[in-house]
Amino acid sequence: MTARSDTVRGANAGRSRSHNRRVVLDKVRDAGKIGRAEIARATGLSTQAVSNIIAELVADGLLVEDGRRSAGRGLPALLYALNPKGGFALGVEIRPDALLISVLDLAGQELCALRETLDTTSPDWVCTRIRDLRDTALRSARVPAQKLLGAGVVLPGPFGTTGLSDSASELPEWQQLDVASWLAERLDLPVMVENDANAAAMAERVAGVARELHTYAYLYFGAGLGLGLVQDRRLMRGAFGNAGEIGHAMVPGPDGAVVLEHAVSRVAAQKHLARRGVHATTGGQLETLYREANPHLRQWLDRAAEPFSHAVAMIENLLDPQTIILGGAMPEGILDHLIDSVTLSEHSVSNRADRNVPRLLRGRSGPMTAARGAAALVINQRFTPQIPAGH
Amino acid sequence: MTARSDTVRGANAGRSRSHNRRVVLDKVRDAGKIGRAEIARATGLSTQAVSNIIAELVADGLLVEDGRRSAGRGLPALLYALNPKGGFALGVEIRPDALLISVLDLAGQELCALRETLDTTSPDWVCTRIRDLRDTALRSARVPAQKLLGAGVVLPGPFGTTGLSDSASELPEWQQLDVASWLAERLDLPVMVENDANAAAMAERVAGVARELHTYAYLYFGAGLGLGLVQDRRLMRGAFGNAGEIGHAMVPGPDGAVVLEHAVSRVAAQKHLARRGVHATTGGQLETLYREANPHLRQWLDRAAEPFSHAVAMIENLLDPQTIILGGAMPEGILDHLIDSVTLSEHSVSNRADRNVPRLLRGRSGPMTAARGAAALVINQRFTPQIPAGH
DNA sequence: TTGATAACTCAATCGACTTGAGTTTTTATG
DNA sequence: CATAAAAACTCAAGTCGATTGAGTTATCAA
Incomplete structure (x- = not known):
């Protein structure tokens, strides 16, 4: 299920930009409000590069201008902050008995949480339920579908057939499936799959005690x-x-x-x-x-x-x-x-x-942690520079 | 002692090149012999980019041309392989009672291993002993000093004052020191510091059972x-x-x-x-x-x-x-x-x-694993793409 | 023998970052 | 209060390195 990176990908101009966008977003996220020059110092980029990237992020709606700050002499810095409404993530937790859905904004705020009991767990059925609940959730949170950055999905681990697999309690029909691409196609969104604990860890990083x-x-x-x-x-x-x-x-x-x-x-x-x-x-x-x-x-x-x-x-x-x-x-x-x-x-x-x-x-994330964490996976990915891996 | 990454650095053309050099080297290392086109496919780089990088690596002496391979139709690929003599690494293990030195070539072969009993472990004294042994080792291995890529140093962990520190058996005078930069200055080499187990793990990756x-x-x-x-x-x-x-x-x-x-x-x-x-x-x-x-x-x-x-x-x-x-x-x-x-x-x-x-x-690395691993840290670093971190 | 195929090179192009000069705004100082 | 220092930022030119597309060469298959 989870292909591992056997080769690391090379870098080029485009991939540098995408890395640098994440670096800048991550810095803004953890500073709250910050000016271009400070980001440049922290990241080793030139102020000009930061300026260009910020202009792009503002145009994409991910950042907003947010006041000025004067620190002694010199022109006070124009500050930028995350635009929480600049993007949203869908979180899905599939359990043998229930389906949980969460929608987070870029700042990690939960806008909607839904729960539905599952009688059968066949992938096709669950997928239609996910789509329904997604639509309901987006309507209630007033989130336009095109602002969804992706979906995170939590499935009970372990993945693949291991000595811990205990098929009675789990989702046998899902074990054979490449869930990420299968769902990505059907939801028309990038999909990331994780187990509950990993997702929960991300929930705390995006908007909980692990922010820093x-x-x-x-x-x-x-x-x-x-x-x-x-x-x-x-x-x-x-x-x-x-x-x-x-x-x-x-x-x-x-x-x-x-x-x-x-x-x-x-x-x-x-x-x-x-x-x-x-x-x-x-x-x-x-x-x-x-x-x-x-x-x-x-x-x-x-x-x-x-x-x-x-x-x-x-x-x-x-x-x-x-x-x-x-x-x-x-x-x-x-x-x-x-x-x-x-x-x-x-x-x-x-x-x-x-x-x-x-x-x-x-x-801090309470009992819906895993579904929320599923959405947090998507948000965290936008903020965390990756070594591009695999094919 | 071990500063942690609080900020990730941005990418630019130069840093992309250094990343891509590592990616190419890593691919050559694990293939043994490989042609440009195959590297390009594996890494997502263009063949032209791979060509340029390989030319640079050959000029630096890290790669050598090594035959051709025909795979069916088409021009047979010119193959490249690591040049084991293209660079060397010094490994140093500092124990409370002894000093161990190892010199590895790029392929991870050990060219020289030395051991000396230590009566005192003051940093200054140990440093002079390291310099002496380094010179001896380089002479015996016929390695010119300017081909040393860096030094790895193994110190007994744990680092910093923790509940496991058990100063009697360890190196109290070294705990306060920023060993990496202190030694880097005195050896005039980049220095990496790790504990024994981590270094040993790298020894196996560079030339042991963990190669793949x-x-x-x-x-x-x-x-x-x-x-x-x-x-x-x-x-x-x-x-x-x-x-x-x-x-x-x-x-x-x-x-x-x-x-x-x-x-x-x-x-x-x-x-x-x-x-x-x-x-x-x-x-x-x-x-x-x-x-x-x-x-x-x-x-x-x-x-x-x-x-x-x-x-x-x-x-x-x-x-x-x-x-x-x-x-x-x-x-x-x-x-x-x-x-x-x-x-x-x-x-x-x-x-x-x-x-x-x-x-x-x-x-496979036997009892001198840690010193050898110390050197392996340096070699591994040349081959492993890093997320550039910290200031 | 000929055409398909694959590896590789050359030259042009392009994207993204850097550099350096210049502008604006604020604060410190005499 | 005038002035200079300082800092953030912008503009335009320059540079680095990857990509692209056309062209060359070598091998194999038909």
Whole structure:
């Protein structure tokens, strides 16, 4: 499914321009407002080049002029900012039981979120549903179709047939398909496909706690537990697109080694509760139980702390991220509780004096993170210089 | 020590050319011999552009013409190959007790390897020793100094003050220093600094089992256990250059959770043997014990298998590499034994039908891997297109 | 023998960045 | 308050490097 880059492409004038557009957009994005001269200094481009690129971006509607700023002597700089309405992205999350749609603007604001239950998951049927929901969403968000920059699609990983494939719960009919090009043709849009954790990581980068981070990990609570890895602004996907399958790692727990996601995940919590006669099928119910300080849930949290701490230590030492973000389909209170209850290893490369970000953060994107992240993939791509790869 | 990229640089004609030179070199390297037209097709450049670049590379001595190849009709292609003598790299490994030097040619062949015991490790003293050994090595390898492309330096990680810093065993005087620029000035060469595992990973890419791989992990047996991560030809260094500190991960073992490198590392084996009255301080002694089927060593290997298997599973599921390479200061027989004794989890993203590389490989670079890898960093850099970053 | 095919070269063109001179606006200074 | 320094920006020319298209050469197949 996920072809890997075996050859890197050469550069030419056109590809330089496209790279430089991204560089400029990225700089504007992270500065908020910024003048040409400052961009030129930061990027090593001449002010003239920046001027030309900005003129183009303004003409395309991606940037807008936004005031002046005087910094001491000299002509005050004309500032530019992102035009949130300059482009939009469609996010699609396909689950075995439901279809979720999100529309984001360039600034990462969610303009519309839709959800629909799926009875069948055949690609053709799902595709017609996506098209319907897309149209509904665009109407409600008042977004003209031609301003859609692309679509991101989240499918349950892992991709390809691997030892983790567990076809019962997943989307067997989709595994054989080159989803990106299949959907691109039918939606008439560029399409990017990712797993939930990677998408969620991008949601936080585009409009969440990771806005100013370039290297971080995102622990995604879905059915199981996934990890999205961002290194230097780009997703680390591994050789086959399946990096981050942390849920199956064995970690030490209170009663010996356990599979991480058997100890720390929403399903794990629900099973723990069910065995004690407490049934919580929705996130809302879990949240209520947490607020009511349900003793069984507390017990589960207490038992989850140790394996969770080991997972955090493992991620820190293997990946040396700026921070680890927690999010996904788990009530915020519970995520915060996990963060508070973790034993942060002193024996970690992340235990450093000069850090300016907490070692753990809770994400902001809430339960629709994956669909939102799917759209964020598209937006992030516009802002992140790529090494052009593959054919 | 390791400044991180906060801004990506813009492209211009000159930087495009430098990118394209790397792209062409990389293609020649992995094809062995190749003609202009094929490079053009593979990279998306015009044949004319490839011609110009090749002319430049030939003039610089990096490529040589190497025969013709006829593929059916049409003019047979003039083939080009790397000129191994077109450039050389110096590799330096600085350990608390010794200094190791390696000189590689462009093809990754080692022309000279030197080792010297260090009594003191003050930067000034070490620097003079490096200069001396460099001169000796260049003389013995008959390499003119002006053909040195740069120097790679391996220092014991982790970099910066972290929870893993264990200053007793390391090089405290070096921690405060910006080693790369400090040495660059004194050696009058571009200098790159990495930890041992990352360097070792590059050694295998430049002239070992990873020649044709782009995404893999390297488990490095030094004093402890480190992990070098290569994703899409580039080292994954984490936010602070300390990614891959796997040795401190807690993994399940035969008697409960253990620190991985307490179970699987050269020091672990030596301690195990010492407790049983067998003293093996050198790699050679370990190798002899292994060949003699020493029961204590066998017992250690048996006990190491489980934690090692967990580590492998963890790496596979977190990073989805093409393969995991084992190497470093551990006798080959023992590495092979570990590879044979590992229980490869079926429950892994690496368990896939379409793989064409074994899940585990032993590296080829032997005990001087890190110094050799240091030099390989320089060579790899010439071949690997970079996203230009930072100021 | 002849034509198709492929690799390669030459010369012209083009796109995008850089350079340097000049304009405008603001602030600091005497 | 006048003036000079400083900074942002624009204009026009120059340069670098890739592309394009026509032309040459060598090989193979019919």
